[in-house]
Amino acid sequence: MMMKTNKERLGIYIHIPFCKSKCIYCDFVSVTNQSLTDKYFDYLLKEIEMYKEVLNQFKVVTIYFGGGTPSLVDALYIEKVVNKIKEYTDLNDILEFTIEVNPGTLNREKLEVYKKVGINRISIGLQSTNNNTLKMLGRIHDYDEFLDSYNLIREVGFNNVSVDLMFGLPGQTVEMFESSIDKVIKLNPEHISAYSLKVEESTKLYKLIKKGVLEEPNEEIDRVMYELLIDKLSENKYNLYEISNFSKNEFESKHNMIYWERENYLGLGLAAHGFIDNKRYGNVISFNEYFNIIDNEIKPVEETSVISEEECLFEEVMLGLRLSKGINYKKLNEKYNIDFIKDHNQEVIELLEEKMIEMNNESIWITKKGMSVSNAIITKII
Numbered sequence: 001m002m003m004k005t006n007k008e009r010l011g012i013y014i015h016i017p018f019c020k021s022k023c024i025y026c027d028f029v030s031v032t033n034q035s036l037t038d039k040y041f042d043y044l045l046k047e048i049e050m051y052k053e054v055l056n057q058f059k060v061v062t063i064y065f066g067g068g069t070p071s072l073v074d075a076l077y078i079e080k081v082v083n084k085i086k087e088y089t090d091l092n093d094i095l096e097f098t099i100e101v102n103p104g105t106l107n108r109e110k111l112e113v114y115k116k117v118g119i120n121r122i123s124i125g126l127q128s129t130n131n132n133t134l135k136m137l138g139r140i141h142d143y144d145e146f147l148d149s150y151n152l153i154r155e156v157g158f159n160n161v162s163v164d165l166m167f168g169l170p171g172q173t174v175e176m177f178e179s180s181i182d183k184v185i186k187l188n189p190e191h192i193s194a195y196s197l198k199v200e201e202s203t204k205l206y207k208l209i210k211k212g213v214l215e216e217p218n219e220e221i222d223r224v225m226y227e228l229l230i231d232k233l234s235e236n237k238y239n240l241y242e243i244s245n246f247s248k249n250e251f252e253s254k255h256n257m258i259y260w261e262r263e264n265y266l267g268l269g270l271a272a273h274g275f276i277d278n279k280r281y282g283n284v285i286s287f288n289e290y291f292n293i294i295d296n297e298i299k300p301v302e303e304t305s306v307i308s309e310e311e312c313l314f315e316e317v318m319l320g321l322r323l324s325k326g327i328n329y330k331k332l333n334e335k336y337n338i339d340f341i342k343d344h345n346q347e348v349i350e351l352l353e354e355k356m357i358e359m360n361n362e363s364i365w366i367t368k369k370g371m372s373v374s375n376a377i378i379t380k381i382i
């Protein structure tokens, strides 16, 4: 009989920095020139080799291919990465294995390979069901193409699918967003992520807003949309388990929970971030640097920071309050030798009175009402 080990859990994030074209709002690290694909994967495999001790030290429980557009590249590249990881660790303890896919880049063959290598969860980016909105955002697909991809994913037999939506988009009315929510609910995915548009300075969207071509997001409309989202999804048995994430029972993203609960994760590839043994690190963001550093047999890490005890507490509170289950202050008190409620007495009393938070004898959490102003609540508490 195999001996049971007590290895700590590990998540793995792998960044695939290629997209067919760049959406106007997106500041994720990705390029549209695919000529570096082959070289990139060669170097990614070398990077994995450099982490063989880490892979051996931990028990891998989740893997997440993110991007960029992981479904753009030939699925054989994905297979090679998985096989490389398997050289250093078995994947017997894998609970969740996700790949992000985009409509317009998928086919049956790719999905069959994903299945074969053990991928058991698909996260598909829709953003909106309105074709004009999709066009305005620079998406490469319309709603029908999304439906084709979604149906194909189901046909190939994936039973854990997440759909991404965005709201607060230029020109998007509350009715338009409601229609997107309704159509997605009808498809019955196990998980829905819905993000309020963030205007990032490096994007085309930012320039278009500055020039007055597109309108700036409006906080009030954004709040109305978010409250509508929470109501509609909860009526349809989706639990809000994190500010932007909703799932059917048992379908919370296990990989994302690793981030939010500050467990260890390895970040591989250009611009990926990791958190191992209380150290956070970020990889370089330029292809040339990535290749050159790996040529020198050094991990392509740009910055590392050891998290002090004070920062650790700050992170636990900040990340924990994003979750509907909140933070277990009783555990925090023991771990950091503090009295959390006493230390934040005035703020807690006020927020309780305003029904923005609730608490019991061990936890404190943001209420459904508080979720739409969660940033302000978190700032007030920490």
Ligand SMILES: C[S@@+](CC[C@H](N)C(=O)[O-])C[C@H]1O[C@@H](n2cnc3c(N)ncnc32)[C@H](O)[C@@H]1O
Binding pocket: 025, 026, 027, 028, 066, 067, 068, 069, 100, 101, 102, 124, 125, 126, 127, 164, 165, 166, 195, 196, 197, 198, 199, 200
């Ligand atoms: C890693 S991204 C991209 C995944 C995939 N390539 C796609 O486009 O569908 C994951 C999700 O973040 C959201 N997102 C990206 N940029 C955003 C922004 N500026 N504001 C709000 N949400 C954003 C989108 O919903 C997107 O699907």
Ligand code: SF4
Binding pocket: 018, 019, 020, 021, 022, 023, 026, 027, 028, 030, 067, 068, 069, 102, 125
């Ligand atoms: S949103 Fe997705 S597809 Fe669009 S540019 Fe960003 S990563 Fe690429």
